[in-house]
Amino acid sequence: MDQERRWFVGVDWASQAHQVRLTDADGSKLGERSFEHGGAGLTELATWILAATDGFPIIFMSRSRCRTVRSSKA
Secondary structure (H helix, E strand, O other), rough: OOOOOOOOEEEOOOEEEHHHHHHEEEOOOEEEEEEOHHOOOOHHHHHHHHOOOOOOOOEEEOOOOOOOOEEEEE
16 A cells, blocks of 8 residues: 555543544644544544545554553554
8 A cells, every 4th residue: 555644643542532633644633523432432433534534544542551652554
């Protein structure tokens, strides 16, 4: 897959709700939402990200209790 990245998704992972921000390659905010923790909320989060990015997001997740940052290509 040699596609130029145009969107970035930042996820603040928490125990009850996850704050998610979508930006373009220049760092301009395209959207921001909060999703409940659990199956329905995470399904809604994935659906929103995939719809907003045409299926090509780059996701970074961080947790305040975790020292590492994980990235994933959807």
